[in-house]
Amino acid sequence: xxxxxxxxxxxxxxxxxxxxxxxxxxxxxxxxxxxxxxxxxxxxxxxxxxxxxxxxxxxxxxxxxxxxxxxxxxxxxxxxxxxxxxxxxxxxxxxxxxxxxxxxxxxxxxxxxxxxxxxxxxxxxxxxxxxxxxxxxxxxxxxxxxxxxxxxxxxxxxxxxxxxxxxxxxxxxxxxxxxxxxxxxxxxxxxxxxxxxxxxx
Numbered sequence: 001x002x003x004x005x006x007x008x009x010x011x012x013x014x015x016x017x018x019x020x021x022x023x024x025x026x027x028x029x030x031x032x033x034x035x036x037x038x039x040x041x042x043x044x045x046x047x048x049x050x051x052x053x054x055x056x057x058x059x060x061x062x063x064x065x066x067x068x069x070x071x072x073x074x075x076x077x078x079x080x081x082x083x084x085x086x087x088x089x090x091x092x093x094x095x096x097x098x099x100x101x102x103x104x105x106x107x108x109x110x111x112x113x114x115x116x117x118x119x120x121x122x123x124x125x126x127x128x129x130x131x132x133x134x135x136x137x138x139x140x141x142x143x144x145x146x147x148x149x150x151x152x153x154x155x156x157x158x159x160x161x162x163x164x165x166x167x168x169x170x171x172x173x174x175x176x177x178x179x180x181x182x183x184x185x186x187x188x189x190x191x192x193x194x195x196x197x198x199x200x201x
């Protein structure tokens with residue numbers, strides 16, 4: 001039996017006091033409604049638990065035909081400083097580390113992300129920042145490619161259910177704008193609408 005997500009999870013941003021969602025979450029309710037729990041031919045398993053010291057553990061696995069993928073995620077948060085540390089081990093021989101620190105500015109946060117592949121010795125990194133206040137939600141990310149990082153940013157503003165957002169990506173090596181997306185929508189208690197214009201199309 002297929003169960004649809006509860007309506008409370010499909011429409012989480014319904015009050016004026018709530019922050020607008022991030023750009024990546026715009027339209028998520030519609031995607032979850034049609035895609036979440038509809039993996040025909042795909043077996044999924046998710047297990048989550050929390051230790052007494054506050055450490056969160058998440059185990060997930062997916063079987064699609066003969067391919068089996070899995071991951072183990074641990075997350076530790078310090079309530080005093082607001083710092084977080086997340087570690088993810090996956091079956092594709094990749095270790096992901098994320099260290100988050102609150103910004104001196106109220107509503108801001110910085111996150112340092114690294115991805116290590118022990119088999120190849122390849123290491124990737126990124127620096128992410130976010131800022132959340134009433135009526136606005138912004139992010140700014142950059143990879144750590146010394147040859148020329150790619151800078152990505154998003155901004156969403158919302159008022160009385162109406163939201164407008166912009167997302168961009170700028171390749172400093174090519175000195176070119178590689179992504180330029182716009183979104184306009186409405187988020188209500190029983191309905192959500194979203195219009196997008198991606199890369200001027």
